[in-house]
Amino acid sequence: MPQLQQRPLTVAVVGATGVVGQTMITVLAERGLPINELRPLASRRVPGREVTYGGRAWPVLEARPEAFEDVDIALFSAGSAVSAQLAPEAVARGSLVIDNSAQFRMTPGVPLVVVEVNPDDALDHEGIIANPNCSTMQLTLPLMALRDAVGLERVVVDTYQAVGGTGADAIAEFQAQIEAHVAGRPKEASVYPHPIAFNVVPEIDTFLDDGYSKEEWKVIHESRKILHLPRLRLSCTAVRVPVFVSHSEAVHVETQRPISADEARQLFATVPGLLVIDEPSAHRYPLATEAAGRDEVFIGRIRRDASMPGGHGLAFWVVSDNLRKGAATNAVQIAQLVLERGWLAPASRRPGRVA
C-alpha cells in the first residue's frame, strides 16, 4: 500500500490570472482537493488583486523563487519561459510541478500524462509532470483505445481550434472583431496575424522550415510519447476557427486490423472520460458549444473510413473543452492521481521505492 498524502496541501497556481489558471482554480474547487492554502501567483503582484477559493480570498503574489517555499503542488500555466525559469526553483524547494507549458513535455525523464491514457507514467517523475497540449490531449483517448484493440498504422488529424486556447487577449480581440462587424467597422487584429472572426486561419504557434507549425509537431510528438508509440505515423493540420471555447478534430485512422463502426462505438464507450454522441441523422454529434464547460472528451461521426475499403480505417470527430480537459482538468486530475497513489515526492526520494 503506497503512503497516502494526508495533511492538507499548499497548492500554487502560476499564471493564476490567465484563462487556464482561472480554470485550474475552478476545477480545484469542483474536485475538492484537500487544500489548506492556495497561493495564486502571477508575473507581478497587483495590489488588491485576489482570487476567491474555498470561501476565502487569496492575494495574488508575484511568481518568484521564494513563492514556492512550503508549496506541495505547483500548477504552472504561464508559458514556457516562466516554466523554464521557475519550475526548477519550485522543484528545488520540494514542490511537485505540474506544468501546462510545452517547456518540459518532450524532455526525457519528464512524464507527459493524460490520466485516462498513461497514468502509470506519472510514477517515475523527478519533480515535474508535464500536461499535454490541448489538441493532443483529446486525441489520445480514442487513439489509445484503437491502439489496444486493433493497432494503429497511421493517423491524419485536422483541427478546428478555439480562440480561447490563446488566452484572454485573443478572446477580447475576437469579441471586438465581432462587434466591429455588427457596427460595420473594419476588423483589427494584433494578437493574431489576421482577423479570426468569420475566417479560418491555418497558423497556430510558429512555423518550422519543414512547413509544419510547432502546434502540428506538438500533436505528433506528444501523441507518440503519451501512447508509447515512438514511431507512430501521424500528420496534422492545425487550424484556428472563430469559436470561443472547445477544440474540434476530424480524425482518420488506419488500423492494423479491421474494425467496424459499431465495434469502435462500443470500444469508445468503455473508455473513461470519453463520451460517445453519435446519432448524426438526429443531428447529434459532438459540438464545440455543447462541450464547453464539460470535463469529458466527446466523440461521434464514427464510421468506416471510405478510403480504406478493407475495413482497416476509421473516421471520427472529437471535441473537448480546451480549457478544461485540454488543460486545467487534466492538470488537476494529475494532482489527484499523484495524491491517491502516494507519488507526490520525486520517485528517487520516495519512501519504500524499490529502485
Next chain:
Amino acid sequence: MPQLQQRPLTVAVVGATGVVGQTMITVLAERGLPINELRPLASRRVPGREVTYGGRAWPVLEARPEAFEDVDIALFSAGSAVSAQLAPEAVARGSLVIDNSAQFRMTPGVPLVVVEVNPDDALDHEGIIANPNCSTMQLTLPLMALRDAVGLERVVVDTYQAVGGTGADAIAEFQAQIEAHVAGRPKEASVYPHPIAFNVVPEIDTFLDDGYSKEEWKVIHESRKILHLPRLRLSCTAVRVPVFVSHSEAVHVETQRPISADEARQLFATVPGLLVIDEPSAHRYPLATEAAGRDEVFIGRIRRDASMPGGHGLAFWVVSDNLRKGAATNAVQIAQLVLERGWLAPASRRPGRVA
C-alpha cells in the same frame, strides 16, 4: 475547325434571385459573353422584380417549361428538384443546360466538368453538363496536377465550409446569431440544426446509413468522375464553419511516387486557375476572407506529409470562393468553353461530328 457560335445568345439563369444565381449574372457580365437576351427565372414571378444586366433591367419570370423557348444556354442553380423537372424541358427546346445542382452529376453520359481539369469531357454532352459541388471543385485542381506528376494513392480531405454555400436564408440566420451574441440574446437556429455562430458543425447535407453525409460522398464520387479515377481512395469529413464566404480544405495526399514540397509548389504554379500563396513564416497562406470575391483556387501550407516518411505524401491547404469558382464562375467558364469550341449543340446533333 469546329463551327463557332457567332450570333448573340439568349441565356436563362434558373434561380436568378438566389445567392449563386446572382453571382452567375455578375460573372456573366464580368466575362462579357455575347448575350443578347438575359432571361432570369425564379420559382415564381414577383411582379416588378428585375435583374440588371448589360445596362438593362430584365424582369424575373416564372421558371416553367415554356420559359426555355429560344434559350441557347440555361444556367441552373435552383436545387435538384427544379433541375430534375425543368432541365429536360430546356433540353427538349434546344437549350444547353449547365446545371449546378447534384441532380445529374453522377448520371452516366452527363459530363461533370471543371474547366481547368477535364474540359474535353464537355465534348460529349447530350444537352446537360453538370457543374461540380463547391467543395469538390477546388480540390480537383491540385489533385489533377499530382495525378499527372506522381500518381494518386489515397486522399484525406477535411473541409471548413462557409455558410454562404447554403444560401441567403443561412446567411441571414448566421448574421442574426452574431447580432444576438453582441446583444446578449440567445442564438436561434432553424436553417441549420444548431447555431453556426461561434461553433463548428460536422453536418452538411443529409446522412446515409454508413455514417457519411451526402456532401462527403459528393466529394468522393465527383472527384473520381472528374479525375477519371473511378477507384480513387478518398475520404472526407465535411464541416460547416462560421465563415460567410469561401471554403477551406486541409488535404493529405499519398502519392504513388515521391514528391518534395518544392517540386509540388512548382507543379501547382503551372496549373491555370490555381494560385500558390505559401510563405507561412510571413503569415501568408490562403485565407477564406481574402479568397472571397476571387475566381482562383488558392493553395498553400504545402509540405511533405509527416506521416509518410518516404516522401510519398503531401499536405496542403486549399481555399476558394464557393460562390464563384465553387459554383458560378465554373458554370460560366463551361459556357465559354462550349462556345469557343463549337460544342453548344448536343454531340449527336452537332454538324461535322464523326460518331
